[in-house]
Amino acid sequence: MRAAVNQWWAPAYGAALVLALTWPFLVPGEAFALRDMMVFDQMALTRASLGWGDLPARNVPQDALLGILPHPVLFLRVFMVAAAACAAWAGHRLGRSPLGKAAAMTVAVWNPFVVERLLQGQWSLAAAAWLLPLVALRLHPASGLAHWLASLTPTGAIAAACVARSPVISVITCLPWVVAGIFAGAGGTSSAASADLFAPRAEAFTGTLGALAGLGGIWNAHAVPGSRTVGFALFGIALFALLALTWREVPRRWLALAGLGFLIALLSWAGLLGPVVAHVPGAGLLRDGHKWLILAIPAFVAAAGALDPRRALAALTFALLQVPDAPVAVAALTPTTVEVPAIHHQGRDVLFESRPTLVLIGDHPTVDPAPKAFNVVESGALTVDGVAVDPPSLRWTAAQAAVDDPQRLRELGVGVVVRADGEVVDTQARVRGWPWTGVALFALWCMVPLLLCGIDHNKRRKRADQGF
Structure with missing residues (x-):
């Protein structure tokens, strides 16, 4: 009986965590629309989706991929559930005892960063946060695929590149938006005022520092679950204190990245990123300083996994209690109806x-x-x-x-x-041609899984040759 429990508790607990936060993606409906999220089945490949439109390439290659898929809504459903499952699996791998594994799984899947970004509609960033612990594990080819999928958004691409230490894949996954940002003419800076408006904010009874310690504190108060407005964010501080006890058990590289993520968020809070964002090319990526807390997630998960059983149980409890209403809050993500203007544009x-x-x-x-x-x-x-x-x-x-x-x-x-x-x-204007550089770079991005398969095949062959 004990053997059966030991065999099935982790998949069952992981599935419960995943379903608790992704259930809206399993609800029937034709479109997903919430703040920054807009996914429906009539999406198309456009110059903007390739990063060569009128605005900075913030949704590249995310929108390009959705534009070529026959059923973007179905992809979103599968992708979000799979990303959360990857977080649970990576947490299980990083745990050192049954309760340590459970704590690491909870911190990986159920944290304020993911919940608040989901409520902001930044689904690809939330998915990148779920995928990052698997990227950090550097398992072949799973971590490589996680790296590729995390790069749907520029922030995810940079975070995965920092964690993975895979130069070739990192370059390929960043090229679509980097090249578009340099040559498409949309610019890579923002206003100093935007850096102040997108700075981290305090949550009830914790202040800004306390909110950040628990991976909360998003700039938009409307994207925060109700529980965190009445004091439950305090459990995030307690969780941070517990995780700090095992900092020596966390890889130094992950600790350094966590420190970098907190540093960017703190600089944003202190109002020191305004001049950088306004004048340094490409620094527009830093204006939402809070989102760089994503770099701390692998260290948090590893620290939770290294706790002794008694403390791991406390960490698991604190992780759940800092966002106890997460399954209710994500109901805002349930599918809706989207009306797209019917314009006879003929590609113009x-x-x-x-x-x-x-x-x-x-x-x-x-x-x-x-x-x-x-x-x-x-x-x-x-x-x-x-x-x-x-x-x-x-x-x-x-x-x-x-x-x-x-x-x-x-x-x-x-x-x-x-x-x-x-x-x-x-106006009788002609159809503007495709930005072939953007098309080529997106095609190269799409070929990353094939490259990963080739790399994995070569490694297997080398191991086989060494065996002889």
């Missing part, structure tokens, strides 16, 4: 004379689905709490100024104009 760029960057779906402002379904002249303007965070793109500004001038619109590459009164005007 569409300009909306009056369409907001964010649309309201339910009670939440959500990114506009139109730019994910066809080529759109995007504004990208963003205002948070009355403060202009991102100005509109130059092409959008020029096109709006020339909305009554078909010749100028053709020069700007605008083929269709949708006016505020609903009238659709055809």
Whole structure:
């Protein structure tokens, strides 16, 4: 009987953790839309999804992959559940006792960073956080595949590159957005004001430092589970204190990366990242300083796994209690209905004379689905709490100024104009060509699994040769 329990407790507990946070992805529905999340089955491959649109390449290669898949919604469902399962598996591998394994699994799957990023709609970043402990384990080929999938978002690509120490894969997975950022002309900086607005924030009874210690403290108070607004974040401080007891058991590289993640978050909180974000090319990636806490997750999981059984049980309890309502909070992710404008664009760029960057779906402002379904002249303007965070793109500004001038619109590459009164005007502009550099780099990114299989095959052959 004990043998049977020992054999099945881990899969059962891991499955419970995974299902508790990913159940909305198993609910029937046609689309997922929540704040930064917008996934539906009519998505298309566009210049913007390749990083060569009017805005910085923040969703590359994520949107490009969704644009070529026949069923993006199905992919999202499978991907999110699989990513959470990878976190549970990696936690189990890092644990040194049954309770240590359970604690590591809990910290890996059930933590405020993942929950808050899910509620912000940053599904690919949450998935990267789940995948990172597996990347850190450096198991072939599983860790390589986890590295590749984590790179759906630039932040995940950088985090995985820091953890993996796999130069070739790291370069290939970063190239699509790095090259687009350099040559597509959308820029890689942001405003100093945005760094302040996206700085970590305090949570109830913990202050900002206490919130960060538990991997919480996201800038958007609306993306925080209710339990953390009434004091449950205090359990995150208790968890941090327990994990600190086993710091010597954590690989030094992971500790260093955790320190780097906390340093970036603290610099953001102190208001010291504004000049960097505003003036250093590519530093726009740092404006949301809180998200770099992702680098601390492998160290947290390893530390939990190294605890003795009594302390591991306490760590498991504290991890659950710091976000006890997580399964209820993620209900906001349940599928919904998305209305995509039906425009006869024939592959040409569409300009909306009056369409907001964010649309309201339910009670939440959500990114506009139109730019994910066809080529759109995007504004990208963003205002948070009355403060202009991102100005509109130059092409959008020029096109709006020339909305009554078909010749100028053709020069700007605008083929269709949708006016505020609903009238659709055809400017007779040609279809803009594909950015073949972007296509080639995305194709190279898609070939990473084949490269990993080749590397794994060569290693197996070398081991076989050595055996003879």
